[in-house]
Amino acid sequence: MRSLFTALLSLSMMQAFAQKTYVQCGKLIDGSGAAPRQSVTVVIEGRNITAIQNGYTTGGAGDVTIDLKDKTVLPGLIDCHVHIESQNSRTAFADGFRLSDADIAYRAAGYARKTLQAGFTTVRDLGGSGVNISLRNAINQGLTEGPNILTAGLPISATGGHMDESVGLREDIRPAPGPEKGVANGREELVKAVRYQFKKGADVIKIASTGGVLDLSKDGSGAQFTVDEIKAVVETAKDYGMRVACHAHGAEGIKRAILGGVSSIEHGTYMDNEGMNLAKQHGTWYVPTIIAGKSVADSAKLPGFFPPVIARKAAEVGPVIQQTFGKAYKAGVKIAFGTDAGVYAHGKNALEFQYMVEAGMPAMAAIQSATANAAELLGISNERGTVATGKIADLIAVDGDPLQDVKLLSDVSFVMKEGKVYKKK
Structure with missing residues (x-):
């Protein structure tokens, strides 16, 4: 019985760990100074970014999709x-x-x-x-x-x-x-x-x-x-x-x-x-x-x-x-x-x-x-500061284009820190 319980617990933990979050971005400003990318999906596992994919993608059963297709996404x-x-x-x-x-x-x-x-x-x-x-x-x-x-x-x-x-x-x-x-x-x-x-x-x-x-x-x-x-x-x-x-x-x-x-x-x-x-x-x-x-x-x-x-x-x-x-x-x-x-x-x-x-x-x-x-x-460039594969998943989003109106950054509509959503409106 104990071995069955241990196996079920292990499976549950593996499933939780395997869950991915797909953040669909209308526009992505990655923080590096590079030109913005249109229509991309940031894939997150746990607290880290594991991929940045062209187009809008979603995962399987148990995964989470966050629709920010009408917003500009930036690093935290x-x-x-x-x-x-x-x-x-x-x-x-x-x-x-x-x-x-x-x-x-x-x-x-x-x-x-x-x-x-x-x-x-x-x-x-x-x-x-x-x-x-x-x-x-x-x-x-x-x-x-x-x-x-x-x-x-x-x-x-x-x-x-x-x-x-x-x-x-x-x-x-x-x-x-x-x-x-x-x-x-x-x-x-x-x-x-x-x-x-x-x-x-x-x-x-x-x-x-x-x-x-x-x-x-x-x-x-x-x-x-x-x-x-x-x-x-x-x-x-x-x-x-x-x-x-x-x-x-x-x-x-x-x-x-x-x-x-x-x-x-x-x-x-x-x-x-x-x-x-x-x-x-x-x-x-x-x-x-x-x-x-x-x-x-x-x-x-x-x-x-x-x-x-x-x-x-x-x-x-x-x-x-x-x-x-x-x-x-x-x-x-x-x-x-x-x-x-x-x-x-x-x-x-x-x-x-x-x-x-x-x-x-x-x-x-x-x-x-x-x-x-x-x-x-x-001294934290290896973890934070840009939206890139391997970095910690700190993301924010605003309505509109802050490159055209930087005041938009004073009205953040989405905040994710270390893969966890703290604000979404």
Whole structure:
């Protein structure tokens, strides 16, 4: 009896494993930059793409057919710069003192669902409280829904830098943090800070080589690490199998970060011609976050939304990012899609496409920045970023042609992540 039961169970498992999904695509933009294909079927087994067939095909009994013949299908989108734990608001500053890790986790789970429903099946989270690591794990374990997350855990900056949460506050409220809390100076402390994040489960390291906008420091553009300090971070991260993303607004801090060997410059507001040339020479990626700049500039106009020092910086920095992006794209700097989600409302990530196109990037190149290019920056090209045989089945669909109207990417009608459908309307 036991052997019969075992045989039946085995057969049942084999049948489940053998089930295929046939996604019939009216138009397929595969993310590589190649011309769209008309009337194709993507065949999926489990979580992987096993074939891309011309024409519309269906399987046998037990297989699943998904009819998207009236839609354009693309790879799941990738946002290389999000903050999945938080969302900017009038109460954001006070929330830092009021919310517990549990409060943050519940909110983060909601933001993750919104992000996935918006068609972003992979994100790189560039810093939070550490709850981001737990959220990544919970999504991977199927305990909650959200995108595939690569996270930096706690970001790293210098004393008085962008991630030093004690700036502007009494020490009895926010004691001066050290390397274990992401604030470090000099090679020795920075090596220790990187190792702490590896120990806690980070996938990537995020540093700040300049000040920032949404902190209480007076200057958002001054350089705050030496080249040697940045090299210490990059070398240590490399030893632990991690890449380094660098928040940088000012021209000098951008150049130091590139010379120090970071993988990407985030924001890059005041990147000058020398910085662009260095980025090209070193193969450094640029992640512009135009939407974040526009969002903070708009919020700065609302009385009382930000403390005065932040409002001033937001008004100065915000409007510049789109202009810099346009120059960098035309200069040939490598671009990967990123939005700084959390600085604006989660789920609206696709607005970035519109701003990229406004600045002179063709729609196909903008899409590629959020698919093949983003996957290359994150080191996941072997799994994600394009619709190709052997890749993970991350697919989205929109009505109409986003190459003619890139705004359509803000209204995703179908989302599949790792072979499972999360949205279909």
